[in-house]
Amino acid sequence: MAKLYSERKLTTSNLLPKKETIRFLLNYSKALSIIKVGNFKFEYMAN
């Protein structure tokens, strides 16, 4: 069977975000707290 040549890749490689990005998001989530008071939202980051 003849080979198929195409300029574009037929399948895209499995791209993933950097580990640092994931680590940041998880740490951010752990540190973030949001409190709703009436119509206001207060965000605070625990150190």
Place this chain on the structure above:
Amino acid sequence: MATTQIPDALLVKNYIAGDEKALATLIEIHQSKIYGFIYSKISDRDVTDDIFQDTFVKVIKTLKSNSYSEEGKFLPWVMRISYNLVIDHFRKNKKMPMYRETEEFSIFSTMSNNEPNIESQLITEQVENDLQRLIQELPVDQKEVLIMRMYQDLSFKEIADLTGVSINTALGRMRYAIMNLRKVIEKNKIILTN
């Protein structure tokens, strides 16, 4: 061995209840799809990482503030957020495009600095000094008119009034001043250009 996957709705519920591991699981399950989607639009790994991060920051804030209503559409919701951020990125980029330096391309090869360099500045100074010396060689009446016109920016009417001559005389003196300057420059082969 069969693997059981916890549904997104339950993971979201657990996360809102305080289980941070649920977020890690959600990201792990969906990161490839979301990241791949963003990258397919942006084609830049660094920018894709930024948008991916911004997407999940929004997700985290919405979930933590209890503003998310679970309708079994977690992934489409996250994809929508990332899509909107991609649009925002293109809008911002239109106003201020980012050029990345590579080996083949440097932004400095297209940007120009219009300020004169030190060499040009020195030459300009030299030319002005030479011109002033030449002007000093002119007859007094011609020198007077030329200085008033070129350096003091006076009109010929004003020059005529100040020197007590007619406008035509002032004009004539100016004409002769320039003709004499040209003669001297040509005779001495002086270069007065930068």
